[in-house]
Amino acid sequence: MNKILIIEDEENLANFISLELQHEGYNTKIHNNGRTGLEEALNNNWDAILLDLMLPELNGIEVTRRIRQVKNTPIIMMTARDDIMDRVSGLDHGADDYIVKPFAIEELLARLRALLRRIDIESDKNANKQTTLNYRDIIVEKENRLVRRKNEIIDLTKREYELLLTLMENVNTVLEREKLLEKVWNYEDHAETNVVDVYIRYLRNKIDIPGEESYIQTVRGLGYVMRA
Helix, strand or coil, rough: CCCCEEEECCHHHHHHHHHHHHHHHCCCEEECHHHHHHHHHHHCCEEEEEEECCCCCCHHHHHHHHCCCCCCCCEEECCCCCCHHHHHHHCCCCCEEECCCCHHHHHHHHHHHHHHHHHHHHHHHHHHHEEEEEECCCCECCCCEEEEECCCCCCCCHHHHHHHHHHHHHCCCEEEEEHHHHHCCCCCHHHHHHHHHHHHHHHHHHHCCCCCCCCEECCCCCEEEECC
């Protein structure tokens, strides 16, 4: 359940927004003062902040600036001012979105959903952006398209590299020849499944250590796998 901090000095509006958000399934907390709202934002974790521009003690611009020094919590700024410079200033100091009062609650909810959805997508991308893969003593540096064993670089062709990368991204999963064709060759040039066997042999010749177990195991009748 998403936690939303509301920093708004108009108590009736703050309570109205809070009730509407709770009705939509959000957890909310209200602060009517810029300074106490800033302390709340810094001392606790919030999924998003709805922040008024004109606040007692610290205005919304200053609250945003101080939050951005230490946190990336999504911020939607709310204000009765419709001046373009206010909007620019809010965004330049780190606000993620801007909504002008009076606004329809449906618009605020839609903007909040869109913001949280974008943050979730970015978080998923960052979580999945693994730049280094390890299997036994082989290391793949994805950003550099580099394969090495300790300090020794293993020279692979583009296709050999993509085949190794696919296997290492699916450790303990048996990949059928057809699946490898799809992922590595994209079925281009009407490649036959035996081309997979040929490139597995090429790859083994480059990465395997004589006298030791192969890094790539053959599963008869199915395909290939790297087992942890």
